Amino acid sequence: MKAKELDLLFDNGEDVLEYFDLDSLKRPGLEMDAMQISFPHWMMEAMEKEAERMGVDIQSVIKMWITQRLDAMG
Numbered sequence: 001m002k003a004k005e006l007d008l009l010f011d012n013g014e015d016v017l018e019y020f021d022l023d024s025l026k027r028p029g030l031e032m033d034a035m036q037i038s039f040p041h042w043m044m045e046a047m048e049k050e051a052e053r054m055g056v057d058i059q060s061v062i063k064m065w066i067t068q069r070l071d072a073m074g
Helices: 003-011 041-054 058-073
Strands: none
Touching: 041 058
């Protein structure tokens, strides 16, 4: 099937998932790398408080804040 045909099916509200091998799909740029970072105690307390307020874990808070900063940089 050509891309234009697939686009037309999608635009018409058809389910196009059957045309994809979902086991082999990858989202480029979203592979994870791990790093270790140390924060002062006061920062950890502030992040824990914010995480609790938001109902997420500290790692999610850090990711959101870094993403916001990187987006602001352009």
